[in-house]
Amino acid sequence: MSGLATSDTTRQKAVFFVNCYAGGAEKMTLFIASCLDASRYEVIFYIVGKEIGLIRNFIPEDRTCHYIHVRNYKDGLMGKLAKVMREEKPDYVFSSLMPINIRLALASIMFPNVKVILRSNNYLYTQSIIQKARLFMAYRFMDHLIAQTDEMRDEAVKVLRLPKSKVSTLANPINVEQIDKKLVGATSPFEGTATNYVYVGRVDRIKGLDVLIKSFGKLLTDEPDSKLYIVGKVEGGFAAYYEELLAIQKELNIADKIVFTGFKENPYQYMKFADCLVLPSRNEGLPNVVIEALYLHTPVAVTASIPVIRRIVRHGVDGFVTEVDDVDGLAEAMKSASKLGRVESAYKSATKEDFQKLFTK
Template sequence: MKKKKVLFFVQDSVGGAERIAVLISKILDSNIFDIKFVVVPYSDVANSIEDFLPKETKRVNIGKVRPVLKMFRMFKVIWREKPDIVFSSVLQLSNKILPYRMLFPKTKFIIRCENYLYTYSRIQKLEVFLLYRLANKIITQTREMKDELVNESKIPQSKVVVLENPIDKNLIAEKIQNVSNPYSSSKKHIVASGRFCFQKGFDFLIQSFSLLKKKRDDIDLYILGANDGEYKDEFDRVMQIASDCGVIDDVHCLGYKSNPYPYIKYADCFALSSRWEGLPNVLIESLHLGTPVAAFKCVPIVERIVEHGVNGFVALPEDVDSLAEAMDKALLLGRVSSNYSGASIEEFKKVFAE
């Protein structure tokens, strides 16, 4: 049987959308699908999708070029490869490849919706309204995301399927194999992970941490994630808040880590302070590693992931007092477990095989 040729368009970055794209590529049967990654540059960031791509992965690099030339090169790859399926997991790429759908009627275009509509600008919402209906299939991470696309963007319900993010258990096991505790002090360690951008709410986290610090002195905070380049201004703003709150010496910003899992595994609490998320991968990974969580209810699914009082505590959105209380309680839980499973391998295979 001839294999189906699949092109995965991904940004050269290591956000949740990129990592899920890599995981989906691993899920698909290599005896049925011939997958090639098309790596598109993403600003001037230190991290790279190469940190998570298996060495044997086929790939094409678009290269750093102007936006118009970038679109042409993406078109040229589709023209040259003549794939059976094209996949994209972020709006910034989906809005560039979906217009080509009409030029390649035999190619199936599958896209993944990485965020809720309310987080998008007016122009982005218009792009979703006009372009997403061109896709053959749209993967959303939650049922609320699907409802938004169907009810607000008027996308036909038959095009949209809900597949909650799976956990890359094999990768995590590999990353924590034979690793030691990265923390040197005997304090209780709170950890957070994500790029220093407004979305991640690290300003809220610092304020919550400072409130908790007044109650107990045996804690420190580690933040893993890119804090240079385009994220430098937000990093400086958050660090000024830490200085103003008097906790600058207890906040450790380690920058991007290609392997964040030892820090999460050996932490006493993982904190999610985001203003919004799609489906927070790092939250489900923390619970998978047995680390209790304290999380803003930034999206409805957080309450379905976190068993309040069992493996973590859910805080009111953007409420620093509530998050401080959640962290304080989570520190008492010890090691925890999670019932989260995500979509099955068969469900993902079905979307690509249809």
């Protein structure tokens, strides 16, 4: 763990703990931090993980940033979080990933004057009984929990027995300033006249990419002049899954139609110029990539992995929704969505002011 910054007593201090990956939960943490007025808050980031990771690329250079090295979340993380709170003496701490949330809430027992704000990154029904028990025990000690959807909020109140006053639904906003900045002068990464389908996210079994490749194979029967771009990094232990995906595309003889781009700091270039963004997930928290694609007027083909999907995507208007693991249904949704052209989103998110209100005592 690196050295600690000197406190600025003229402002309140907010410490944000963020996982080293650069997924939706991590980027939301950075966005919420950006909502705080720099004249009133000293914002400090601590990256948690085996390495500093890709998320460092997204943290502004003018922000104080430290690194907590852990081989895994059981590697003394709670003690390291407590050490940070003891030495930083923050007014607020924030986390947006369940394993860190649990340990941060428990570590905060020793610091009653620190306001603990957590964000739920997944539904409780996806968690084991043991994990639910951990959450039930730890979340007694947090001050406020942000839920991404009403269903997630209701779960927290019912299953974890949290007071309704301590849980609020704040639908994910998108960082339009960042997106617009990254698209200044952007040109299409695609060549020729092919219909271009894009997936953006980590290469992980929970994301259903095996179904996507099979669906794309069926789509090519009717639309042979199409290409699929998979924009994302192979995460953690999913190298074997990546090899499985390569085997599927080889078996279907469509490898020349699929491009694995790897991680891209600017995926918005692909999203903006795509004919359709596809999210074939088996489970989600709240799909930021879908919200971002709709902001960019790109139609979407999405699986109904969580109820809120059908509230975000207007079926037949700005995209098409199909069932999880439905190869034929996803192929039809992709074809139909690509024919919608540019679309207008009706999604309403939480505002910066909604998040700012939580950082008060």
